[in-house]
Amino acid sequence: xxxxxxxxxxxxxxxxxxxxxxxxxxxxxxxxxxxxxxxxxxxxxxxxxxxxxxxxxxxxxxxxxxxxxxxxxxxxxxxxxxxxxxxxxxxxxxxxxxxxxxxxxxxxxxxxxxxxxxxxxxxxxxxxxxxxxxxxxxxxxxxxxxxxxxxxxxxxxxxxxxxxxxxxxxxxxxxxxxxxxxxxxxxxxxxxxxx
Amino acid sequence: xxxxxxxxxxxxxxxxxxxxxxxxxxxxxxxxxxxxxxxxxxxxxxxxxxxxxxxxxxxxxxxxxxxxxxxxxxxxxxxxxxxxxxxxxxxxxxxxxxxxxxxxxxxxxxxxxxxxxxxxxxxxxxxxxxxxxxxxxxxxxxxxxxxxxxxxxxxxxxxxxxxxxxxxxxxxxxxxxxxxxxxxxxxxxxxxxxxxxxxxxxxxxxxxxxxxxxxxxxxxxxxxxxxxxxxxxxxxxxxxxxxxxxxxxxxxxxxxxxxxxxxxxxxxxxxxxxxxxxxxxxxxxxxxxxxxxxxxxxx
Numbered sequence: 001x002x003x004x005x006x007x008x009x010x011x012x013x014x015x016x017x018x019x020x021x022x023x024x025x026x027x028x029x030x031x032x033x034x035x036x037x038x039x040x041x042x043x044x045x046x047x048x049x050x051x052x053x054x055x056x057x058x059x060x061x062x063x064x065x066x067x068x069x070x071x072x073x074x075x076x077x078x079x080x081x082x083x084x085x086x087x088x089x090x091x092x093x094x095x096x097x098x099x100x101x102x103x104x105x106x107x108x109x110x111x112x113x114x115x116x117x118x119x120x121x122x123x124x125x126x127x128x129x130x131x132x133x134x135x136x137x138x139x140x141x142x143x144x145x146x147x148x149x150x151x152x153x154x155x156x157x158x159x160x161x162x163x164x165x166x167x168x169x170x171x172x173x174x175x176x177x178x179x180x181x182x183x184x185x186x187x188x189x190x191x192x193x194x195x
Numbered sequence: 196x197x198x199x200x201x202x203x204x205x206x207x208x209x210x211x212x213x214x215x216x217x218x219x220x221x222x223x224x225x226x227x228x229x230x231x232x233x234x235x236x237x238x239x240x241x242x243x244x245x246x247x248x249x250x251x252x253x254x255x256x257x258x259x260x261x262x263x264x265x266x267x268x269x270x271x272x273x274x275x276x277x278x279x280x281x282x283x284x285x286x287x288x289x290x291x292x293x294x295x296x297x298x299x300x301x302x303x304x305x306x307x308x309x310x311x312x313x314x315x316x317x318x319x320x321x322x323x324x325x326x327x328x329x330x331x332x333x334x335x336x337x338x339x340x341x342x343x344x345x346x347x348x349x350x351x352x353x354x355x356x357x358x359x360x361x362x363x364x365x366x367x368x369x370x371x372x373x374x375x376x377x378x379x380x381x382x383x384x385x386x387x388x389x390x391x392x393x394x395x396x397x398x399x400x401x402x403x404x405x406x407x408x409x410x411x412x413x414x415x416x417x418x419x420x421x422x423x424x425x426x427x428x429x430x431x432x433x434x435x436x437x438x439x440x441x442x443x444x445x446x447x448x449x450x451x452x453x454x455x456x457x458x459x460x461x462x463x464x465x466x467x468x469x470x471x472x473x474x475x476x477x478x479x480x481x482x483x484x485x486x487x488x489x490x491x492x493x494x
Contacts, residue, residue, distance in 0.1 A: 001241050022242060064266055064306045076304075079266030082350045082383050106350065106383040107442050125242075127249040127441055128350060128385040129474040131266040132257035151306070164249060166242045166443055176242065177381065180444040184378045184436045191374060191432055195367040 009055030010100045013120050019167045021174040025124055027162040030142070031103070033061045033155030035081060038146065039089045049154060050145040053097040057124070060086060060104035062151040065141065073141045078157075079131025082106045083123070094119035105129075107168050107177040116169055123169035125176075137162045204283045205291045207486035208340065212295025214490070215344035216271055217303055219478035220263045223254060224492055226413040227450075227475050234387055234440075234447040243445025250440075250473060265474045268305045269346035271296045271327035274410055278337030282484055285331060288340065292329060297322045308349070330407060338484040343477065343494065345410050351384040351472040357402055360464040369394055369466045370429060376468045377433055377449065382442020385472035387450045389413060390433060393467040394422075396457035404455035405469035410477065411453050412493065419456065426454050440473075450475075 001022045006015055007029040019025065032051060041047050063078040083104030090112045093099040100121055102108075105128030112123060126134070143156035169175040231254070235247035257264045273292050277285055300307055300320035309323040310316060318324065334341075356376040360368040373392055380386075393404030416423040429452040439445025450473065459465065479494035 024245060061266075062306075064263075064268075064304075066304075077263045077266045077306075081267075082353070084383055105385065105441065107381060125382075125441060125443060127246050127253070128382075129265040129267075129348070129472055130249050130253035132260060132262040132264055133249065133253040135262060135266075136256055136260070164245055166245060166441075168443065176443050180438060180442060181378070181381065183444075184438055187436055188374060188378055191435060192371055195370050 008057040008101070011055060013100070016100050016120055016122055017171050019122050019170050020172070021167050021170045021176045023167045025163060025165040025167060027057060027159055027165065029159065030056070031059045031157045031159050031162065032056050033063065033157060034058045035060060035062050035152040036085060037149045037152040038154050039086055041146065041149065043089055043092055049097070051143070051154060051156060053093070053099050056099050057101040057103055058093065058099055059157070060102070061155070063155065065151065071144065071147070073144060075135055075138055075141060077131050078135045078138050080105045080126045080128060080134065082128070083108055087111050090121070091115035091119070094121045103165060110175065110178050112169055113173055113175050113178065117171055117173040120171045122167055122171055124165040125168040126165055204486050205287045207482055207488055208283065208288055208291030209295040209298065211342055211480045211482055211488045212273065212292045212344065213299040213302070215342060215478045215480055216296055216299040216346060217305070218490070219344045219346050219476040220268060220305070221257060221261060223264055223474065224412070224477055226493065228254065230413045230450045231473065234450060238440065238445050238447050240439055240443070240445035242443035243440040243447065246440035246443060247447070264476065265348060266306065267348040267350065268308060268321065269348045269476070270308060270352070271321055272330070272345045272347050272406070273327060274330045274332065274343040274345070274407070276332040276334050276341040278334045278339045280338035280484065281340045282338070283340070289329060292327055293322050296320070296327050330403070340482040341479070342482065343410060343479040346476050348472055348474070351388060351470040354380040354384040354470040355402070356468040357398060358466050359398060360466055362462060362464050364464055366425065368464065369425070370432060372466050373429055373468055374432055374436065378436050378438060380470060381438060384470040385474065386438060386442060387440055387447045388473045389471040389475050390429070390449050390452040391469040391471060392429065392452065392454040393469070394454060394456045395459035395463070395465065397459070397463070398465055400457055401465040401467035402469065404457060405467040408453035408455040409469055409471035409475065413451050413475065415453070417454055417456070422454050422456050426452050429454070
């Protein structure tokens with residue numbers, strides 16, 4: 001299992017295609033914060049996101065912030081929410097907007113495997129609950145849009161040594177979550193027989 | 196008793212609640228630290244070890260920066276054990292807990308998660324209709340109030356499950372349901388955490404007991420040896436599933452399994468599962484009859 005350092009937004013798609021499920025990733029550059037309501041607005045209500053998402057890494061988050069001036073925010077505590085609720089947005093995020101990576105916690109169901117393979121995208125797993133550490137790795141909140149959705153706005157963060165993240169689903173059709181579930185289901189049959 | 200004493204005591208309860216909520220969010224208890232360290236030492240999978248190392252770093256950073264361990268400030272849940280002779284009525288204790296929760300949320304400030312369950316409008320600083328939630332318990336021959344605050348994150352609370360097994364399902368039915376619930380939950384509730392299981396009573400009481408189970412210090416055992424044996428067996432079974440830290444695969448799927456039980460109807464066999472994430476936040480205090488508050492990091 002290799003370790004990779006990636007800077008987002010990604011310019012060379014080969015960097016994404018080279019990742020394998022289980023690899024470790026450390027991220028530099030820019031991360032876009034997004035959540036349920038943000039994506040409902042883009043896809044269900046048809047509003048164009050005001051940020052360019054080509055090559056982006058999206059982070060499933062609703063941060064605790066403090067407003068220091070109109071439209072300017074300081075971090076208090078920034079963590080990551082459960083991804084599974086938002087899996088249906090994977091394909092359009094990649095196809096329409098060129099998103100290359102989605103970071104969240106708890107994993108994506110198998111529905112994400114095929115669009116990620118087709119569109120050259122990956123799911124990067126963060127450690128849920130580890131928000132104190134994650135907050136120190138977010139250097140600055142650079143920009144925010146759709147403040148009426150607070151805290152589920154569209155956020156632009158600048159990160160330094162963000163991670164470690166684990167490639168949960170790669171762009172080759174591999175998913176740690178699918179593999180873990182398959183092994184667990186087989187194990188359950190064995191355990192039930194012993195009860 | 197004068198009205199003045201009552202007011203002071205209610206104020207002491209409010210102070211205690213405000214302190215407990217923030218303290219719980221920032222500083223996880225020593226028994227949980229030990230359990231997480233033991234998990235890190237035992238885990239052999241590469242992604243699993245990466246997760247447990249990161250958790251360890253996160254707890255250190257939270258201590259150093261006085262920041263929240265997890266951004267989800269949860270839903271404020273309290274356990275209140277009211278002594279027979281504690282000179283403040285539970286109706287007033289509830290007001291103190293509610294006001295303390297709100298004050299902590301505004302003053303820190305903490306993210307406010309409370310919304311109307313249909314309109315989804317935010318109802319204020321982590322309080323609202325029937326929020327916070329209080330589990331009441333009463334103690335004979337005591338003049339103290341024992342308080343515990345357990346901020347409950349939504350990622351783990353969403354992984355709650357109830358099944359009305361039938362008596363013929365026996366204890367095997369209970370084990371099977373707990374296993375299938377935890378495997379089904381996968382990485383979503385931020386494993387490895389504490390699996391709370393409530394058995395017996397009625398449907399609603401089983402889930403109430405499952406929540407009480409996650410409030411216990413990590414690794415304590417039910418005083419009934421039959422139930423304690425079930426706790427040991429479930430813990431071993433759950434850690435054979437291979438779900439692992441954050442569902443990425445590994446040896447440590449859960450830190451502990453706690454079971455609380457109640458006697459039940461001869462035709463009932465309810466089993467409820469309530470999951471508590473690895474950041475199993477918990478803080479306790481004892482309020483004396485005169486309003487002195489003693490905080491306890493281990494209870």
